[in-house]
Amino acid sequence: MIKFPYGMADFRQIVTQGYFYCDRTQAIPLLEQAQSQLFIRPRRFGKSLLLSMLENYYDIARKDDFKAMFGHLAIGQDPTPQHNFYFILSLDFSCVDPTGTTDDVKRSLYNHINACIEDSIQTYRFSGFDLPEITIDRSDALYSIRSFISAIKTFAHPIYLLIDEYDNFANTVMMLPTHDSLNNYTALVHNEGVLRTFFKMVKSSTGGVMFDRVFITGVSPVVLSDITSGYNIAEDIFFEPEFGDLCGFREEEVAKTLGDIAADCGLGEEKASEALEMMRTYYNGYNFVPRGRRVVYNPTLCLYFFKQFQKRCGYPHEMLDANLAVDCSKLEYTANLPGGRDMVFALAEREASITVIRVSSRFGLSEMLSNHFRDKTFIASFLYYFGVLTLAGETDKLQLILKVPNLVMHSLYVERVQRMMLPDPVVRDWGRLAAEKVYQEGDIEPVCTFVQDHLFGVFKNRDYAQANELTIKTAFLALLYNDILYIMDSEPELERRYADLTMIVRPDMRRGKIFDVLIEFKFMSLKQLGLSGEAIRSISPAELCALPTVKHALEEGTVQVMDYGHRLADRYRDLRLKKFVVAALGFERICFLNADVLEECTDNS
Numbered sequence: 001m002i003k004f005p006y007g008m009a010d011f012r013q014i015v016t017q018g019y020f021y022c023d024r025t026q027a028i029p030l031l032e033q034a035q036s037q038l039f040i041r042p043r044r045f046g047k048s049l050l051l052s053m054l055e056n057y058y059d060i061a062r063k064d065d066f067k068a069m070f071g072h073l074a075i076g077q078d079p080t081p082q083h084n085f086y087f088i089l090s091l092d093f094s095c096v097d098p099t100g101t102t103d104d105v106k107r108s109l110y111n112h113i114n115a116c117i118e119d120s121i122q123t124y125r126f127s128g129f130d131l132p133e134i135t136i137d138r139s140d141a142l143y144s145i146r147s148f149i150s151a152i153k154t155f156a157h158p159i160y161l162l163i164d165e166y167d168n169f170a171n172t173v174m175m176l177p178t179h180d181s182l183n184n185y186t187a188l189v190h191n192e193g194v195l196r197t198f199f200k201m202v203k204s205s206t207g208g209v210m211f212d213r214v215f216i217t218g219v220s221p222v223v224l225s226d227i228t229s230g231y232n233i234a235e236d237i238f239f240e241p242e243f244g245d246l247c248g249f250r251e252e253e254v255a256k257t258l259g260d261i262a263a264d265c266g267l268g269e270e271k272a273s274e275a276l277e278m279m280r281t282y283y284n285g286y287n288f289v290p291r292g293r294r295v296v297y298n299p300t301l302c303l304y305f306f307k308q309f310q311k312r313c314g315y316p317h318e319m320l321d322a323n324l325a326v327d328c329s330k331l332e333y334t335a336n337l338p339g340g341r342d343m344v345f346a347l348a349e350r351e352a353s354i355t356v357i358r359v360s361s362r363f364g365l366s367e368m369l370s371n372h373f374r375d376k377t378f379i380a381s382f383l384y385y386f387g388v389l390t391l392a393g394e395t396d397k398l399q400l401i402l403k404v405p406n407l408v409m410h411s412l413y414v415e416r417v418q419r420m421m422l423p424d425p426v427v428r429d430w431g432r433l434a435a436e437k438v439y440q441e442g443d444i445e446p447v448c449t450f451v452q453d454h455l456f457g458v459f460k461n462r463d464y465a466q467a468n469e470l471t472i473k474t475a476f477l478a479l480l481y482n483d484i485l486y487i488m489d490s491e492p493e494l495e496r497r498y499a500d501l502t503m504i505v506r507p508d509m510r511r512g513k514i515f516d517v518l519i520e521f522k523f524m525s526l527k528q529l530g531l532s533g534e535a536i537r538s539i540s541p542a543e544l545c546a547l548p549t550v551k552h553a554l555e556e557g558t559v560q561v562m563d564y565g566h567r568l569a570d571r572y573r574d575l576r577l578k579k580f581v582v583a584a585l586g587f588e589r590i591c592f593l594n595a596d597v598l599e600e601c602t603d604n605s
Helices: 011-016 025-031 047-058 060-070 102-126 141-152 168-175 179-189 194-205 222-226 251-264 269-283 299-312 328-335 340-347 365-369 376-385 407-421 425-441 445-461 469-480 533-538 541-546 548-571 595-604
Strands: 036-040 087-092 159-164 211-218 353-356 390-394 400-403 486-490 501-505 516-524 577-585 589-594
Touching: 011 047, 011 060, 025 047, 047 060, 047 087, 047 159, 047 211, 087 102, 087 141, 102 141, 102 179, 102 194, 141 159, 141 194, 168 179, 168 222, 179 194, 194 211, 251 269, 251 299, 269 299, 269 407, 328 340, 328 376, 328 407, 340 376, 340 407, 353 376, 376 400, 407 425, 407 469, 407 486, 425 445, 425 469, 445 469, 445 589, 469 501, 469 516, 469 577, 501 548, 516 548, 541 548, 541 589, 548 577, 548 589, 548 595, 577 595, 589 595
Parallel strands: 036 211, 087 159, 159 211, 516 577
Antiparallel strands: 353 400, 390 400, 486 501, 501 516, 577 589
């Protein structure tokens, strides 16, 4: 049985204890071409494991373990001369408490640095290195680093400095931008702030037998922008094509692993293919290289799915791993930016995208907190770095396209839209009950009534988007979204034609008595109808649906939904499909039609 290292980032433990590992050691020779490197990836994307791999490869104290750890991997067949050549100092800034006063943060940072130096001293002395006396200064960890460097100078091997989550400070301030936290961050990175001073010291110590190499990881390039004068020697490698899949799983690796699990479960190739399609639908879509073509899967999501698939010989109940659900806070931040609300609302549409000339490679916290800088390019870049948008090619005018990477990330947008439209949790619960009538009984009237009574007022009072079918579709999507029961898709391609909203029951949920759902939306403005809002509100439902413009829209939608229904039936087996046409009359009323009833009448006649 395969052992999956879910939540683990210790390379030595993973490879020596037989855990699943996707080999990325072939990138080591390329990484050696730069002395100081910055590597950016979204959270939970394997950065810490990457650093652990580098630490084990280069650490002089682990020379005797090289064959056990790397012999079966790509680099083990042709190692570089620098393997096991360095003393290692490894820092993890996620261990530093970024809250409290400036002195509190400084003390926490110093405590962490000192603890890491002490750990290195113990490791190397235990490994037989006779290190000279090293002074640990509790009040000045930068002095401790200098003392450590001086001791290492007595050997013929330099230091490799590894820093993980270097931007932990900025990320915390960004999500909780209180007056005190902003002042603290400014004090840390400006003038002689401790963070700026730390990186100035690293810069001055780079080269020779001091910090011969530096590798830094984080989620965004925020901090380096704020301390540019303190540290401007790092080579940004996060856009380089050769490192596009340095963290993340390729589809062929995912497919092989699913095949191995299916075989262990006694399942056939068909089930493995079905599982791959599930993962492709829910998890695929990350590309980190402008105009690049390699798409990778988030490793945390993959390991979550693998482990559940192996345990159940079936799929996870919830496809979104709780460890990534907190990314919703990034969308909350975005929704509070000027123009951010409309952008989040628009991106809740499954195939929606944003076009920009470039993704910003650096922006400081002042830009993140000032409305003067937070334009579309900034917002798109921010969402890209935090993994809720990804690169998806370019336009014919050579603009970059960014889109929501996959269905689980899409669910975060839908959840944010729902909270924006329905801040009252009690009212949201009413909406969920109305939605359940569609799933369980094939009755769309309650959800139409809910949209009419509770959401149209929101649209009239706040201009989320231009009033059209997309506006209405997104509102219904926010209510009906359920990725536990359904593969939710907006505008799926059906032989070069597009249905507005499909809800196909997940293969593992077909045992339940719930319906597949297909909805076609129509929108008519008051101007198109030639009626005032007051007049529309006073007409009975039957009279509304009989209005010539409305009747034509419903008839047109019926033809479309019937056609899409037949195409869906050809694509999927055992559908229990309910087909509806929903027509919005401005932000006043809704007419709907159950196309299945018409189809039954037509068949009977």
